[in-house]
Amino acid sequence: MTHADRSDLRASADAVLARLVSDTTGTARLRDDQWRAIEALVADRRRALVVQRTGWGKSAVYFVATSLLRERGSGPTVIVSPLLALMRNQVEAAARAGIRARTINSSNTEEWETVNAEVAAGEVDVLLVSPERLNNPDFRDQVLPRLAAATGLLVVDEAHCISDWGHDFRPDYRRLRTMLADLPSGVPVLATTATANARVTADVAEQLGTGADTDALVLRGPLDRESLSLSVLQLPDAATRLAWLADHLGELPGSGIVYTLTVAAAEEVTAYLRQCGHTVASYTGRTEDADRRQAEEDLLGNRVKALIATSALGMGFDKPDLGFVVHLGSPSSPIAYYQQVGRAGRGVEHAEVLLLPGREDEAIWRYFASVAFPPEELVRRTLDVLGQSERPLSLPALEPLVELRRTRLETMLKVLDVDGAVRRVKGGWTSTGQAWTYDSDRYAWVARQRAAEQQAMRDYAGSTGCRMEFLRRQLDDEAAAPCGRCDNCSGVRFSDKVSASALDAARGELSRPGVEVEPRKMWPTGMAAVGVNVKGRIPEGEQAFAGRALGRLSDIGWGNRLRPLLAPQSADGPVPGDVVDAVVSVLADWAKGPGGWASGEADAPARPAAVVSMASYSRPELIASLADRIAQVGRMPLLGSVEYAPQAQESGPPPRSNSAQRVRALHEAFIVPQGLAGALAATDGPVLLVDDFSDTGWTLAVAARLLRRAGARGVFPLVLAVQA
Structure with missing residues (x-):
């Protein structure tokens, strides 16, 4: 492609961006690194890995690239995306740019046949797929091969999920390696994430074929968020933390998110704050899909002061003017924490980020750590049971024969599937008979990594240094430097005082x-x-x-x-x-x-x-x-x-x-x-x-x-x- 052609391509890209962001002035321009990624995908048909902070505009890269590739006759873009909230945001954003987007996920099973027909008819520009679909037998064996053959661009969003070194490993993402192997030559691939340190970045790059030994573009930018002011407030007990929220929630800018570590805590906090007169809604893994949609819409429309949420709202929720993120309890990983606080301040000059750690945090960390990859004898037992069975075994049929709870059993089987030891088929799971090695060194390293991340969160809460610099160093950001905005850089902004009435009400709620x-x-x-x-x-x-x-x-x-x-x-x-x-x-x-x-x-x-x-x-x-x-x-x-x-x-x-x-x-x-x-x-x-x-x-x-x-x-x- 000539220099003039690339100039024309850049002008077309900026025009698509203007439609995407509803810019009627024609002044919208892509950032330099956004253009570099788009140029690599569209002009050079390369693979790219983009590690940039939340709010940088990673979605603009793949939507602009999609529009340009479709104009040039390429097939639809396939975006593998982990959360329904993200999918809904993406469909709406695509429509603003004139891009026809559809989804296939667990909440719209009644639409799957229609969506597949629309894709086959060329009526869909972007297909968003949940990672779980990648190993559904019908989808994997019938839809995925056709999709891989026709895809014009493959996008892996929240790509840190592909790495078990990362904080949010999802075995289903590993199926992408199969799709990558089936892509025709010259089909560009884009992987994006905001939360990956150097080790996770290298692992993702290797698995997606965007490593140093390929002709790929890796863009890793500084992770500072100039709008965020980070603070930690140490309060003596849960009642005082609830009372502080009741007294000060109305003072926080705009609307925002209050994260809790458990579903029970989210429901408790929601009930208490409503009793105190605050307009809030609960958002957890137990929330029905219709209620989740309503909660998202209410927050987007500023009809609630806050969503009281678990990590179910962790990735992809897009509200540029989110004014604050409060954590009632400390996440176990600074990388997960950075990702969640990155929801705030994307389209405003100032947003408050506040951590209220609690003494119960570590007990909750220990519980979630207890559901790690099972010991070798349980894995071997599962493989033996599958190997001896003459028919596929469903999870309910397999569960009585092995000493693992269903969620942990399913996750383990997905890992074994990726490793080639088992295969998911109609009716359940079967053994492939392939030799399999228990990677005890890797699992032990991951466990040590989790322990190190927990210690880092203790250090963050007690640090007297710059908090943003601390988080950026945890993400191996070489440009990390004091931010000048956090409580340690610029002084304490939040009083630890609470009113007697709020404290009495909180104690009453928690002691009930x-x-x-x-x-x-x-x-x-x-x-x-x-x-x-x-x-x-x-x-x-x-x-x-x-x-x-x-x-x-x-x-x-x-x-x-x-x-x-x-x-x-x-x-x-x-x-x-x-x-x-x-x-x-x-x-x-x-x-x-x-x-x-x-x-x-x-x-x-x-x-x-x-x-x-x-x-x-x-x-x-x-x-x-x-x-x-x-x-x-x-x-x-x-x-x-x-x-x-x-x-x-x-x-x-x-x-x-x-x-x-x-x-x-x-x-x-x-x-x-x-x-x-x-x-x-x-x-x-x-x-x-x-x-x-x-x-x-x-x-x-x-x-x-x-x-x-x-x-x-x-x-x-x-x-x-x-x-x-």
Whole structure:
């Protein structure tokens, strides 16, 4: 292409940009590096890796390149994009530039056939695909080959997800290597991310074929965000942090996001701030898709002051005038933190970024770290089961045969699929028979990397140096320098003072006890495969009633009180008085609430007439004392305890595993002693079944079944804590 041709191409590119940003003056111009990337893709048909800060304009690169390539007869652009919020933003942005964009993702399954037909007819300029689609058997085997053959440009957005060195590794992204191998010669490829240090950048470049040994363009820019003012505010407890939000949320500029580490915390904070008169909405992995869309629209339209969100809102949400990001709790990685705070200040001169770390943060980090890649013996067990099966095994069929919970099992299978050891087909998963090596060194290195990132976040919170410089150095930004804007550079901007009224309200909200415990109603599938003769719905006469817990371990209220009490290393002992008082409050509210035995409703169950405790290896004194105190306060007899069977006493506590394995381990682990059975038969009413903790709910379900079979009129589970 001649110099004149490239000049004409640049003019055309700037014209597309003007349409994209709705510039009617004709003054919009691409940044130099944006043009360099577009030129490489369109004029030279090269591969490019762009590592630039959030708000730099990476989407402009692929939309402008798409428009120019389509004008020159290229096929549609395929964008692999991780989040629905991003996809919705991208479709709207594309339309402004006259680009026809469609999506294929989990929320629009009813449109897939229509979208595929439109792509085949040449009516789509951009197809946004979720990474999970890449290994769907029908899509992978039927749609993907045709798509690869016709693609004019492949874009991998949030490309750090392809690297397990990164903070947000997603095995589905590894399928891109297959698509890359099938691309015709000369099809350009663009990978983009805002959150990659040098190691992640090198790994992504190697996997996408944009490494140093290829004729590729790598653009890595400085990561400073001149609009962001970073601060950390150390407050003594969760109630004070909530009170601070209630007092100061209205003072923060514009509208923004308050991030929490757990779904439970997001829901707690949303409820409290609404009670304080703030217009906020919750946005988590549990939020229904329609509600997510409404929350996004309300934030974009400034109809809410803030979304109270988990990392479900982490990538791709595009609101240029977002005025603040507050973290109620510290993420475990400075790279993840940088990405989330990068949502703010993209189209305004000033935005506030504030971290309010909490003492519960590290317990939450440890929980998420516990779902890392499984140990080798569990992986080998899974491979053996698949290798011995004559047919594909679905996740529900495979789960009873291996000691992994479904989410962790699925992630592991995706990694094994990428490694070539298994394959996803119609009906489930099969073994390929290929040799596979457990890369223990790599997994151990990743674990050490996670630990180093956690230490970096501790260092960030306590740093007296420039905070933006700290984050940029974590991302290996060679241009990192003091920003002059953060609290350490320019002075503290936020007072730690809170009003007495807000603090009292926060303490009231966080100290309010009580969480419903939904009973198990269906047995896990595939139990016959592990020698347990149960299936389908648990008979109503053997089910527990809905139960109660004092709190969730992931709460920022009672969770903070219960975590130390129930931690594996905690000593056993009598139940503390404040915990007893709170449990009594739970019982009182339970009795009077909807469906409660004192509610006056016609179909309300009878009041509990007695108390039964659960056996425990680790906390027998805690559970026994709790059951005894409840019996005393409620003036009910304590009938005894569901005990471990002799063989279970010898083997120790059953492992915490997936539902099927958990039921297999529990179904013969307990007995109802003869004395307890006699007392149940003589008791005219349901019993309260007292335990310390419920994770999967299967201990309560199995014990309730035994008690009902032994003559109990009903079983109300009561525990101190549930996991989430």
